[in-house]
Amino acid sequence: MIVTYHPVKMPLRHTFTIAHGSTSVQESFIVALSHNGKSGFGEATANPYYGVTVPKMTEQVESVRSLIESGSWKIPEEFHQALLSTGKLKAFTLCALDLAFNDLYGKLQGKPLYKIWGLDGSKGPISNYTIGIDTVENMVAKMKEVPWPLYKIKLGTKEDIRIIEELRKNTGAVFRVDANCAWGVDETIANSRALKKLNVQFIEQPLKADDLDGMKRVFAESELPVIADESCQVESDVDKCFNHFHGINIKLTKCGGLTPARRMIARARELNMSVMMGCMTESSVGISAIAQVVPLLDYVDMDGALLLAEDPANGVQVTPSGLIFPNENGTGASLK
Structure with a gap:
């Protein structure tokens, strides 16, 4: 197996602002794993909030290149565990490699991943479209620019x-x-009352990630469901969020890829928590990976590629009425 990578800079259609900061160009790290004439693609975006940069991810991949290129794994779980056991990779880099191996695995099997997992790609929730923080006038304009049901x-x-x-x-x-x-805490509870009247479905990550004491009160008193994001990054966080949030938002980059994400979904279901998956403004490489588990989700936020001025990849298309899967195996991703 051969590993290559492609650092890319992806201009956004509009400057994107959240409470953590703003960006107008999203840097991303696309990895390719090639074997027997097939190539699988994975991705992780750079993220200042989590201290993730493309040079750091490049360095981490190089640190395990010899392991990857000399190893032989039959299934994604074996590959993921082998990389995890080195202790050399942070979650974002691990995610890019895990997605690439999952894509390659599907392509070598000659099937889309969701079919290998026994899922129906026509089932599952539609994605929301995200409106970043801006002036009210600009937020209204962005909403009108992309008519969407959610x-x-x-x-x-x-x-x-x-x-x-x-x-x-x-x-x-x-x-x-x-x-x-x-x-x-008080702000969240008060806002939940006002937002419920405005046909808001739920509130995502209102408090600081480590304020679980505060979330316990919010969980009890909020008039809207609350979904964990920053509070639920890795597998062990699912249990910590139980009885503090009504559901979790899984990010592939933060948990380390599809392999641990599928276990997080299963654990959340055991706890009767709702499950969402979100994106980190990935290209169609990362978005196509998310698409494979959409039938397992209650909610999904996979509009990342739609926010780009130009997508460097092809893959699953996200539309207001659902997903359109390409005639490709694995995750369906390919580079332009």
Whole structure:
């Protein structure tokens, strides 16, 4: 097996702002694993909030190159465990390699991953389309630019309720909101009451990631369901979020790929928690990987490639009415 990688810079259609900061160009790290004439692709985006850069991911891949190119694994779980046991890879890099191996595995098997897993690709929730923090006028304009039945609205300002009130005047679409750790306990509970009246579906990550004591009260008193994001990064976090959140939002980059993500889904189901999967503004490489588990989810946020001015890859298409899978095996991803 041969490993190669492709650092890319992906300009966004609009500057994207959340409570953590803003970006107009998304850097990403696309990995390819090739064997027997087939290539599998994986991806992880750079992220300042988590201290992830393309040079760091490059260095980590080089540290395990000899292991990858000399090894032989039959299934993704074996490959993931072999990489994890080295202790040399952070989650984002591990994710890129895990996605690439899963894609390669499917291509070598001659089937899409979801079919290998016995899933029906026509089932599952539609993706939301995300509106980043901006002036109310610009947020309304962005919403009108992309008509969609379901929007995720990034919040974390002093005018959060007014923003939703103004957006609501312009669409009957369902809203879900994401505060990205910017609210306090009393603020969240009060906002839940106002947002429920504005047809908001749920609140994502209102408090700081480690404020589980505060979340216990929010969990008990919020009038809307609360979904963990920053509080649920890796497999062990699922149990920590139980009875503090109604559901979890899994990010492939943060947990280390599809292999651990599928275990997180299974554990959340055992705990009767709802399950969402989100993206980190990936190209169609990362988005196509998410698509493989959509039939297992309650909610999904996989609009990353739609936010790009130009997508460096082909793959699963995200539309207002559902997913369109390409006539490809594995995850369906390929580079342009």
